[in-house]
Amino acid sequence: MTFNLNNPSRERAERQLRYLARRPESVLVLTETASSAGCDLLERRFTAAGYSVTFPRPEQRGERGAMIVSRLETRPLETGVTYLPHRAVGVTVDSDEGPVDVIGLYVPSRDATEVKTERKRNFLQECRHRLLDGEGDAMRLVLGDFNVLEPGHVPRYRFFSPFEYEFYNWFGAAGYEDAFRHLHPEELDYSWVGRTGDGYRYDHAHVSGRLADRLTACSYVHEPRTMPDRLTDHSALAVGLAITATQPLQVSDPHHEPEPVPALF
Template structure:
């Protein structure tokens, strides 16, 4: 089972940049999208003809946030949000039940310049961890998404100049992901590549991608008991079309 996660930074723009052909080349069983910036109907329209079953979740604010899970086989059930009113108006979380495991995708809130949204972000991290623990008590979880945090210094090009100054690399955000991992989940790519330097997001300014001045913001976390079934993980840096690249996880049959 191949699972891809990709912040597409606008799925309609992606559609105009050849998204369907890219999906065909990825040949994944399940693809999780973040930052679709589209209504559920618009997501379905962009992906029409892809051969995938589409489940999307839009923000109340048009053209903002949004997530989707598409799959070759329809999930048994789908839940949108985490049943916490504060978090469930921006289309940030979808859970799909595929029988043997839950596949969850999230577009985690950015703490914004000056870390002005950090208190909300901390509440999100706390509530999301509790939600994932509830799922994990039922069956294993594969949690995919743009988590908007670089967890370790190795996960961004300039850790010293960004620490506690730039959203995505404050100690509070780092701690939020650490607590999630301590709650029973494994950062699958880092587990398999403990010393590799590889990024999944680059600023669209100043030629950052060409110079590889990036951050690893996109993760695929798995329940502890699922890690033995992870055959491979990858960050697909050669795949363009967004300021993020896709990340990939393959589970053994």
């Protein structure tokens, strides 16, 4: 499952932790992370509970990235992305059919300024040139908050540029399938909704060709965004695959891990 944390405060991170600990997914791609008290809490508590946590911290103040939290044993996976590498995080897990690569992306957002536009353009170009493809026998998922839309998105928004649609199209050319579209060719659903009520399908999951036939589910989970005391401004995206993990970890409930008591002396 990919879940945009929206760089939580410590209090909101506690609530997110309670929610995420109850989710059935084995691997969580958490986006919009930062070097902050809230993300520190999530990393610390998941690690203390026995989860595998991969969190390359953004070094620049105000910068955002991604974290992968897993109930399965993981190995580091080099994504090859060297520009804003904390926004492209990879791990490998083992299954009964071989290794499965999981790559989490948090693509920069932009406005109309040249600086932010070039920053996003450069990151997307780096991903297209560096990320592993989905051809052949590879079992690979790339998921996260891409901050781009599919070219046929309904409604159509004029302010997206060709380079953003090109990034979405790259996945098809590289042997990937849009997991949501593979199972729901005509459905309109959104992971972020603006103040005017307009919806955007920003959060995506793309699977390599070999995994497309093993897709059992791919759907948006709106509860974190729509609940009265909402956890984040994005809906999550959950993906189900008909494969069996072979290296599960013994984990406890991270929400009930006690916080260390500060020493008085």
